[in-house]
């Protein structure tokens with residue numbers, strides 16, 4: 001055989017007897033079948049065996065199995081981002097002529113996606129996140145999906161997910177939860193009855209601001225088929241290298257979440273005492289709306305909260321305050337090791353609703369006393 005052929009046809013074999021604690025990174029687009037008769041092109045890899053790298057190599061499927069196990073799901077599909085997880089859930093459940101209910105407090109690009117979907121004949125209605133079983137009044141014969149996100153992005157409303165599920169299921173409508181804040185573990189989505197739980201694994205699972213990934217988890221076979229079809233049709237493959245970073249992130253997520261809960265509460269309580277701050281929006285603080293529901297339904301809190309500045313304080317002053325911070329940086333994607341501070345200048349409706357300018361903080365793994373000192377010195381500059 002010519003060396004050029006040998007270059008390609010010397011098969012490597014998995015080393016016998018090598019055992020390690022890490023999940024190996026297994027790349028591959030083409031999957032090789034033993035015989036023609038074994039070849040299949042089915043995404044149901046668990047049942048039928050590997051088919052194509054797009055449906056997951058062993059590294060990616062291991063991540064899916066671990067997310068499913070953590071969330072108590074029948075199956076978790078791994079997708080390239082949290083936004084991709086949102087898109088897959090809609091594509092699985094919505095068709096032209098359908099009506100969808102979405103809380104106005106949802107993650108911004110999710111709300112924007114609803115405008116995009118209007119071009120495809122899907123009508124979206126934004127509802128008050130605190131509506132609980134009042135959702136029943138908004139459900140129509142053509143309602144295809146009720147979306148929930150708890151707490152809501154930026155404004156941190158806790159939703160009564162079990163009450164929403166009960167009302168939606170009474171009309172045969174499935175419910176999706178964006179369970180990113182709870183990292184899929186601090187709120188039991190499937191225990192509450194939701195049909196699809198999505199997560200941006202980009203946040204707490206990745207945990208180091210160096211990867212983008214999402215998951216779409218389901219609890220029943222019929223929904224698994226629907227989501228699986230949409231997932232396959234949209235070509236939602238992810239890199240096994242990124243999946244291995246997410247698998248590594250899972251190993252320290254328990255420790256990171258435990259630290260972040262305490263550090264975040266410490267900073268939030270300190271912020272509540274500052275004269276410039278009218279309200280702190282953190283569901284684990286007793287004076288925060290939604291606290292009773294949080295206490296009933298959540299086993300912990302994580303690293304995000306927002307503050308509402310006193311009414312006279314202008315957007316420019318809040319931006320100057322955030323810019324004066326040295327340890328907190330401006331950035332959107334939370335859940336990593338670094339602290340973030342973000343104003344939302346394009347979402348002016350929020351300051352109207354809350355009677356003051358909002359600033360969202362994500363607490364990282366820095367010492368919380370250093371973070372408080374940073375917040376304090378920026379207040380001194382402001383004063």
Ligand SMILES: Cc1ncc(COP(=O)(O)O)c(C=O)c1O
Nearest residue numbers: 081082083107178180200202213
């Ligand atoms: C609540 C929530 N869901 C979904 C997403 C989307 O995740 P990704 O950035 O991985 O697309 C985000 C991102 O900020 C988010 O905050």
